[in-house]
Amino acid sequence: xxxxxxxxxxxxxxxxxxxxxxxxxxxxxxxxxxxxxxxxxxxxxxxxxxxxxxxxxxxxxxxxxxxxxxxxxxxxxxxxxxxxxxxxxxxxxxxxxxxxxxxxxxxxxxxxxxxxxxxxxxxxxxxxxxxxxxxxxxxxxxxxxxxxxxxxxxxxxxxxxxxxxxxxxxxxxxxxxxxxxxxxxxxxxxxxxxxxxxxxxxxxxxxxxxxxxxxxxxxxxxxxxxxxxxxxxxxxxxxxxxxxxxxxxxxxxxxxxxxxxxxxxxxxxxxxxxxxxxxxxxxxxxxxxxxxxxxxxxxxxxxxxxxxxxxxxxxxxxxxxxxxxxxxxxxxxxxxxxxxxxxxxxxxxxxxxxxxxxxxxxxxxxxx
Numbered sequence: 001x002x003x004x005x006x007x008x009x010x011x012x013x014x015x016x017x018x019x020x021x022x023x024x025x026x027x028x029x030x031x032x033x034x035x036x037x038x039x040x041x042x043x044x045x046x047x048x049x050x051x052x053x054x055x056x057x058x059x060x061x062x063x064x065x066x067x068x069x070x071x072x073x074x075x076x077x078x079x080x081x082x083x084x085x086x087x088x089x090x091x092x093x094x095x096x097x098x099x100x101x102x103x104x105x106x107x108x109x110x111x112x113x114x115x116x117x118x119x120x121x122x123x124x125x126x127x128x129x130x131x132x133x134x135x136x137x138x139x140x141x142x143x144x145x146x147x148x149x150x151x152x153x154x155x156x157x158x159x160x161x162x163x164x165x166x167x168x169x170x171x172x173x174x175x176x177x178x179x180x181x182x183x184x185x186x187x188x189x190x191x192x193x194x195x196x197x198x199x200x201x202x203x204x205x206x207x208x209x210x211x212x213x214x215x216x217x218x219x220x221x222x223x224x225x226x227x228x229x230x231x232x233x234x235x236x237x238x239x240x241x242x243x244x245x246x247x248x249x250x251x252x253x254x255x256x257x258x259x260x261x262x263x264x265x266x267x268x269x270x271x272x273x274x275x276x277x278x279x280x281x282x283x284x285x286x287x288x289x290x291x292x293x294x295x296x297x298x299x300x301x302x303x304x305x306x307x308x309x310x311x312x313x314x315x316x317x318x319x320x321x322x323x324x325x326x327x328x329x330x331x332x333x334x335x336x337x338x339x340x341x342x343x344x345x346x347x348x349x350x351x352x353x354x355x356x357x358x359x360x361x362x363x364x365x366x367x368x
Contacts, residue, residue: 014056014057017056018056018063018066021052021056021063022066022067022070022072023095023099024043024046025039025040025043025067025072026072026092026095026096026099027096027099028042028043029088029092029096029240030096030100030200030203030204030240031197031200033240033241033242033243034088034238034240034241034242034243036073036085036086036087036088037085037086040064040086043060043063044060047060047063048060064086068086071089071091071092072088072089072091072092072095073086073087073088073089073092074086074087074089075087090237093237093238093239093240093241094237096207096240097207097208097210097211097236097237097239097240098211100203100204100205100207100208100211101207101208101211101212103204103208104204104205104208104353104357105208105212105353105357129171130171130172131144131147131169131170131171131172132169132170132172133166133168133169133170134148134165134168134169134170135170138170139170142170142171143168143169143170143171144169144170144171147169148163148167148168148169149163149167151166151167151168151169152164152167155167177267177268177269177363178219178220178267178268178269179217179220179221179267179268179269179270179271179360179363180220180221180222180262180265180267180269180270180271181209181213181220181221181222181223181271181272181273181360182222182223182224182225182258182261182262182271182272182273183206183209183222183223183224183225183272183273183274183275184224184225184226184227184231184254184255184257184258184272184273184274184275184276185199185202185203185206185224185225185226185227185242185275186202186227186228186249186254186274186275186276186277186278187199187226187227187228187242187243187244187245187247188227188228188244188245188247188248188249188278188281189244189245189246189247189248190249190277190278191244191277191278192244198244198277198323198349199242199243199244201323201349201350201352202275202323202352203239203240203242204353205275205352205353205356206224206239206275207239207240208353208357209222209273209356209357209360210222210224210236210239212357212360213360220267221265221267222236223236223261224236224239225254225257225258225261226242227249227250227251227253227254227257228244228245228247228248228249228250229247229248229250229253229282229289229291230250230253230284230289231250231253231254231256231257231258232257233257233261248281248282248289248291248293249276249278249279249280249281249282250280250281250282250283250284250289251274251276251280251304251307252280252283252284252300252303252304252307253283253284254274255272255274255304255307255308255311255318256307258272258274258311258316259272259310259311259314259316262316269317269363270315270316270317271316271317271318271319271363272311272316272317272318272319273319273321273356273359273360274318274319274320274321275321275323275352276320276321276322276323277322277323277324278324278329279295279296279328279329279332280296280297280300280301280304280332281293281297281300282300283299283300283303283304296328296331296332301332301335304332304336305335305336305339306339308336308337308339308340308342309339309340311340312339312340312341312342317340317341317342317343317363318336318337318340318342319342319343319344319345319359320333320336320337320342320343320344320345321344321345321347321352321355321356322344322345322346322347323347323348323349323352324346330346343359345359
């Protein structure tokens with residue numbers, strides 16, 4: 001292995017470190033649910049604790065100005081008096097999404113887990129090594145000319161060489177279906193209970209999948225909704241602002257919201273990815289929130305399972321990603337999965353991205 005040594009350039013090193021510190025601020029902003037003031041307080045504490053003013057040759061205030069110059073922060077409109085307040089820009093949200101994609105996808109590229117192909121070829125997607133006889137309407141770019149010329153030579157010989165349509169062979173192509181996907185993220189209190197931050201990894205995976213689909217499958221549709229006491233859609237560029245709250249887990253409302261969102265799309269496949277760590281503990285009943293946080297309430301479970309069965313009848317598959325392995329919760333997940341004929345994964349937080357990306361790829365290659 002060869003190494004190239006070059007003269008140390010302090011300006012280049014400073015620029016690299018500034019980029020890393022900017023990414024650190026974006027990570028803090030994501031963990032703070034888009035609260036700029038809180039993220040800046042965290043960053044200032046890091047600045048002081050690690051002596052970054054001396055190391056970087058700039059004060060924290062100068063670093064904050066740098067974030068503004070980079071278009072990550074913008075000043076709130078005010079009367080020009082008192083302390084300056086800041087908002088996160090659209091670019092900051094976009095950078096958080098890109099960073100989430102790089103973090104999740106970098107780990108996937110090192111992982112051995114692959115796609116789950118089906119043996120049925122289709123008309124779009126990656127070209128396959130297998131060939132079949134040419135049919136009218138096939139793309140001429142998919143013709144295997146080596147095999148086709150070989151067929152013609154065997155039929156006519158070299159001296160009387162000619163090629164007919166029956167000599168042509170064309171490559172198969174991997175079948176890729178169109179997908180509309182809704183990611184449901186549990187924002188109930190249990191997602192931050194006992195000091196474990198489960199909401200940030202869930203958000204990162206959602207943002208990474210959004211970035212992946214927008215890059216590779218721009219014709220697919222993806223939306224995100226949150227469910228706690230109730231369910232609400234969230235703009236894709238606001239996922240980083242999501243925070244868990246003092247909510248119960250109304251899984252039924254989440255599924256209902258996801259179905260309404262999917263109804264707006266005409267894609268062949270319609271699916272729900274649900275990220276949760278708890279049991280359903282609430283439903284709406286006669287305009288009031290019926291809740292029971294203790295155990296599995298038969299009324300809540302029955303209505304939630306019925307909703308999953310209804311989505312199945314409407315052609316919507318639910319894939320549940322349980323980021324907890326409590327045995328008594330598995331019974332509920334099994335009931336819901338059987339009712340919907342969907343899938344369920346019991347994933348740790350560091351495996352969540354692998355499971356979601358693999359399942360999305362699987363559905364892209366599924367005949368419906």
